[in-house]
Amino acid sequence: xxxxxxxxxxxxxxxxxxxxxxxxxxxxxxxxxxxxxxxxxxxxxxxxxxxxxxxxxxxxxxxxxxxxxxxxxxxxxxxxxxxxxxxxxxxxxxxxxxxxxxxxxxxxxxxxxxxxxxxxxxxxxxxxxxxxxxxxxxxxxxxxxxxxxxxxxxxxxxxxxxxxxxxxxxxxxxxxxxxxxxxxxxxxxxxxxxxxxxxxxxxxxxxxxxxxxxxxxxxxxxxxxxxxxxxxxxxxxxxxxxxxxxxx
Ligand code: NAI
Numbered sequence: 400x401x402x403x404x405x406x407x408x409x410x411x412x413x414x415x416x417x418x419x420x421x422x423x424x425x426x427x428x429x430x431x432x433x434x435x436x437x438x439x440x441x442x443x444x445x446x447x448x449x450x451x452x453x454x455x456x457x458x459x460x461x462x463x464x465x466x467x468x469x470x471x472x473x474x475x476x477x478x479x480x481x482x483x484x485x486x487x488x489x490x491x492x493x494x495x496x497x498x499x500x501x502x503x504x505x506x507x508x509x510x511x512x513x514x515x516x517x518x519x520x521x522x523x524x525x526x527x528x529x530x531x532x533x534x535x536x537x538x539x540x541x542x543x544x545x546x547x548x549x550x551x552x553x554x555x556x557x558x559x560x561x562x563x564x565x566x567x568x569x570x571x572x573x574x575x576x577x578x579x580x581x582x583x584x585x586x587x588x589x590x591x592x593x594x595x596x597x598x599x600x601x602x603x604x605x606x607x608x609x610x611x612x613x614x615x616x617x618x619x620x621x622x623x624x625x626x627x628x629x630x631x632x633x634x635x636x637x638x639x640x641x642x643x644x645x646x647x
Contacts, residue, residue, distance in 0.1 A: 403431025404629040409479045411435045411471075413462050413520055414489035416443025418591030419541065419624075421450075422617035423487050426625045428453040432485060435475045439490070454479070462490045462516030468523045475527075482527035485628045488517045488540045488563075493593060498554045506555045513559035514566070521570055521581070529577050536579035539627045540567050541620075544585045544643045560585075564639050571637030580636040582627050587643030589615040610645035 410427045414420035415436035424434045424447050434455040438444040444457035456478045460471040476482050492512045494505035517540050528536045545553055546560035567583040574581055588594055588605045594614065606613060623642050626632050 403429070404631065405485070405625075406431035408432045408485055408628075409435065409475070409481055409483040410485035410487065410628065411437060411475050411483035411524060412487040412489060413437045413460060413516070414491060414541075415447050415457075416440045418489075418593060419586070419589060419617045419620050420487070420489035421447045422621035423489060423624050424448075424451060424455070426618065426621040427485065427487075427628060428455065430625055430629065432628070433479050435478060435483060437471055437475075437490075460490075462488075462520055463511035465519055465523075468516075468519045472523050472527050475524075482531045482533060483524060484528060484533045484536045486520065486524045486536075486538045487624055487628075488520050488538070490516055491541060491593070493553070493556050493596075495552045495556065497552055501554060509555040509559055513556070514562040517563055518566060521566070525570070525574055525577075525579055528579055534578035535630070536574070536577070537628050537632075538570065538574075538579060538581040539624050540581070540583040542567070542583045542585045542639060544587045544641060544646060546585060547641075548647070567639065568637050575636060580627075580632070582632075582635055582638045582640065584620060584623055584627075585639055585641045585643070586620050587615055587641075587646040589617055589620055591617055605646065608646060609643070613644065615642065615644055 410432040416438035428451040436444040436447045437458045437460040441459040448455045448457045461467040542563040543560040570581040
């Protein structure tokens with residue numbers, strides 16, 4: 400029997416094959432949760448699962464598709480015979496470019512994964528929690544400090560991440576009566592494959608502007624997610640928490 404703050408709980412994590420999602424699976428497992436690692440890239444989710452020492456499973460999901468998310472809910476419930484009470488929306492993409500030159504496709508793709516995907520996963524998993532009468536749910540969404548910094552070249556991404564903050568607040572108000580808390584995190588620049596493609600000169604500027612003088616590590620976001628997943632944060636609801644090393 401697992402021990403730890405999250406013992407007996409099932410967690411469903413999207414974007415689990417990389418970066419923050421993978422680190423989140425590791426730390427939720429460390430705290431005793433059973434983990435379902437979900438990603439569009441099934442192989443990468445399976446790699447994540449191999450690193451965990453708890454009951455865990457990998458699931459393929461495209462968060463931008465309702466049908467795919469519904470299949471993932473069924474797979475998750477079947478796996479551990481209970482609905483996940485912890486859901487982390489970490490799947491996300493960037494398609495950067497100046498607004499005047501941004502192809503419609505790049506706007507639509509980023510919207511479909513980052514905002515619509517968060518909506519679909521939140522909606523479908525909350526329904527499963529409510530059906531199973533779970534009363535201690537925690538949904539954690541990955542927004543971004545870009546929702547407040549609004550970087551040039553990220554009109555699509557910034558708009559979706561600001562949308563995630565609003566979606567989180569609305570969901571927290573609607574789901575409170577079911578005992579489901581909904582919060583989001585606004586990470587700064589974290590050393591993951593997503594940031595690996597940012598040009599070096601931009602990363603240097605970020606590091607210079609960051610009071611802690613460095614990029615963040617995925618575990619430093621996952622620790623806050625683990626806190627929000629646990630009863631230690633039992634009165635935190637509808638919050639948007641910056642985890643940026645002080646970067647504004
Ligand atoms: P990452 O690029 O390392 O991992 C993203 C994962 O999402 C990948 O495994 C990818 O396969 C998966 N994914 C993409 N589209 C998907 C879809 N349609 N359905 C299911 N899975 C899909 O990214 P990282 O850095 O781990 O970011 C995680 C989240 O944190 C994202 O939402 C990102 O926007 C956010 N974030 C990241 C920051 C950073 O500096 N790395 C800063 C602020 C926010």
